[in-house]
Amino acid sequence: MGLNITKDTVFYILAPADVDTGGPHDLHQLACELKDQGKKVYMYYFPENQKKPVHKNYKVYNLPFTNKIEDMKKNVLVIPEINQTILLSKKFIKIQKVLWWLSLDYFFISKFTENFPKIVRSIIKIPFNLINLFHKVTLNNFGNLTLPKYLRFVYLNYPFKNIAKVDDILINLSQSKYQYHVLNSKNIQSELLFDYIREDYFEAAKEISFENKENFVCYNPRKSSLFMKQIIMSNTDIKFVPLINYGINELIEILLKSKIYVDFGFHPGVDHLPREAAILKNCIITNKEGSANYQDAVSINENFKFYEKRKSLKLIRNKIIQIFNNFDTEIEYFENYRKILYDEKKVFKQQVSKIFN
Numbered sequence: 001m002g003l004n005i006t007k008d009t010v011f012y013i014l015a016p017a018d019v020d021t022g023g024p025h026d027l028h029q030l031a032c033e034l035k036d037q038g039k040k041v042y043m044y045y046f047p048e049n050q051k052k053p054v055h056k057n058y059k060v061y062n063l064p065f066t067n068k069i070e071d072m073k074k075n076v077l078v079i080p081e082i083n084q085t086i087l088l089s090k091k092f093i094k095i096q097k098v099l100w101w102l103s104l105d106y107f108f109i110s111k112f113t114e115n116f117p118k119i120v121r122s123i124i125k126i127p128f129n130l131i132n133l134f135h136k137v138t139l140n141n142f143g144n145l146t147l148p149k150y151l152r153f154v155y156l157n158y159p160f161k162n163i164a165k166v167d168d169i170l171i172n173l174s175q176s177k178y179q180y181h182v183l184n185s186k187n188i189q190s191e192l193l194f195d196y197i198r199e200d201y202f203e204a205a206k207e208i209s210f211e212n213k214e215n216f217v218c219y220n221p222r223k224s225s226l227f228m229k230q231i232i233m234s235n236t237d238i239k240f241v242p243l244i245n246y247g248i249n250e251l252i253e254i255l256l257k258s259k260i261y262v263d264f265g266f267h268p269g270v271d272h273l274p275r276e277a278a279i280l281k282n283c284i285i286t287n288k289e290g291s292a293n294y295q296d297a298v299s300i301n302e303n304f305k306f307y308e309k310r311k312s313l314k315l316i317r318n319k320i321i322q323i324f325n326n327f328d329t330e331i332e333y334f335e336n337y338r339k340i341l342y343d344e345k346k347v348f349k350q351q352v353s354k355i356f357n
Contacts, residue, residue, distance in 0.1 A: 003076060003096055003171065005357060010040045012069050014079045014089065017045035017053035022272045023080050023102040024055070026175065026195040030078065030100075032061045033352045042066040044077075046088060057248065071095050076356070083110035086166055099169045100193060101179040105148035105268035105290060108155050111163065124154065144227045144308035148266040149289060162186050173355070176270040178291035193351050196344035197272060201279045204252045208281050215324045218243050218258045218282070220273050223265030227287070227308040231264065234313050238320060243273065255280040259327050260320060264308060267291040270298060275341050283323045283330050284337075285316065299340055301333045 011034050015027040027043075034041045043065040045053035053065060069077065071092045078098045079085045089097055101107070112121065128150045135145060155163045164186050166172075172190035174180035183190050216239035219228060232240050241258065243251060255261070261277030267290030274284050284300050287308050291297040304319065306312040323330045 003098070003356065004074070005076070006074055008074055010042065010070060010075045011356070012042050012044045012066070012075065012077045012095075014044050014046065014077065014085050017047060017050035018055050020055045020057045022195075022269070023106075025058075025198075025272070026102055027078070027080060027100070028058045028061055028063065029195055029348070030193075030352065031063050033349060034356060035063065037353060037356075039356070044069055046085070069095065081107040083107065083114045087114075090168075096170050097168055098171045098173060099166055100173040100175065101183065101190065101269075102175045102195075103268035104179050104182055105152060105266055107164070108151040109148055111155075112151050125150075139310055140227060140230065140308065141310045144225055146225050146266050146289075148268065152290075156182065156186065162188070164188060171355070176291050176294075176297040178267070178294045178297040179269065181294065191351075191355055193355060194270075194344060194348055196348050197275050197279060197341060198248070200248055200252060201276050202342070204256060205279050205281070208256060210281075210328065212257055213259050213281075213327060214257050215239070216241055216258055217260040217262050217320060218254060218277065219262045220244070220265065220271075223263070223271070225264050225266065225287070225289075225308060228262070228264040230310075230313060231262070231316055235317055235320070238317075251276070252280065255282060258282055260285060260323055262316075263287070263292070265289070267293075267298070274298070278334055278337055279341055281331055281334075281338075283327075283334060285319060300337050304333070 013027050013031045015024050031041045031043055041063065043063050045065055048067050069092060071094050073094050073096065075095045076098060077089060077092060077095045078100055079089050081099060081101045081103060116124065128145065128147065131145050135142065164183060165188060172183060172188055173193040174183060174190040175193065175195060180190055180192060218241045221242040221244055241254060243254065255277050259282060261274055261282040262285045263271070263274050264287045270291050274286065278284050283304065285304050286292040286298060288305050292305060306316055
């Protein structure tokens with residue numbers, strides 16, 4: 001079933017106020033593209049009482065926002081997959097609702113945190129805590145476990161109810177093939193709507209000089225697993241730079257100099273930072289969690305993907321040293337991946353046109 005779009009249709013994009021992360025950025029990209037295609041679009045921020053809801057990085061889009069949604073059949077409400085926005089959308093009955101799965105794992109986390117009492121959450125986490133204790137005793141010899149990974153397993157194997165099925169949603173959209181495959185396994189049909197990286201990174205990529213590249217590794221501490229700490233602790237002679245609390249220009253300056261971006265997070269969708277780093281000619285090393293376990297979602301050479309097991313530590317170190325010493329050769333493995341990234345905006349525009357026209 002498709003959307004019923006008329007010349008009078010108003011699009012509302014639901015997003016958190018004054019937040020600049022991958023998901024909200026994607027929502028603003030969608031609003032901007034709909035506006036460019038001649039649609040009437042408003043951002044709808046929550047909480048509604050925020051005095052300055054527009055983050056400074058989104059002011060360049062010049063998007064109007066509203067505190068009121070016309071709940072009419074002709075209009076469309078686009079919501080991200082987190083539990084708070086899904087509950088917020090329930091107060092609108094008539095409007096056509098589109099659920100964009102930007103992150104599968106954050107849906108599970110928010111559902112777990114907000115829908116269960118503390119004592120029930122504690123009971124559900126008993127196996128998780130026991131497995132974590134086992135991993136700690138064995139020094140992660142058999143693998144690593146994160147709460148998102150555990151919840152994903154519980155939810156997707158829960159036999160009594162399809163917890164990923166959200167009522168009154170007209171269309172589900174998947175930000176990557178990862179969400180698409182998982183939703184499909186639960187008999188939820190979705191359409192693909194990817195995103196793309198900001199133009200700033202492509203402009204900066206024109207100025208890249210291999211002579212300015214240095215032997216250090218970048219990573220995102222906000223999304224890193226405990227295994228990332230083991231990598232750092234077992235390689236004290238290697239410089240690791242945490243990418244946190246930097247503006248866009250500062251990030252670009254760092255990534256222009258680095259040779260490697262390492263991502264041992266839980267990959268709830270196709271994250272921005274690994275792609276931004278790849279555009280600025282960093283070799284990307286990941287685990288095999290979430291979207292990174294799907295080659296058609298994170299399309300990098302399998303030689304740069306590792307399981308989070310103790311025996312992988314030496315392999316990861318060898319790969320880092322190999323990249324440092326043979327960067328000109330190793331970076332070539334990412335040429336096809338960068339071509340995909342350069343085409344993302346064109347694909348996004350085509351998908352938006354197909355879905356919302």
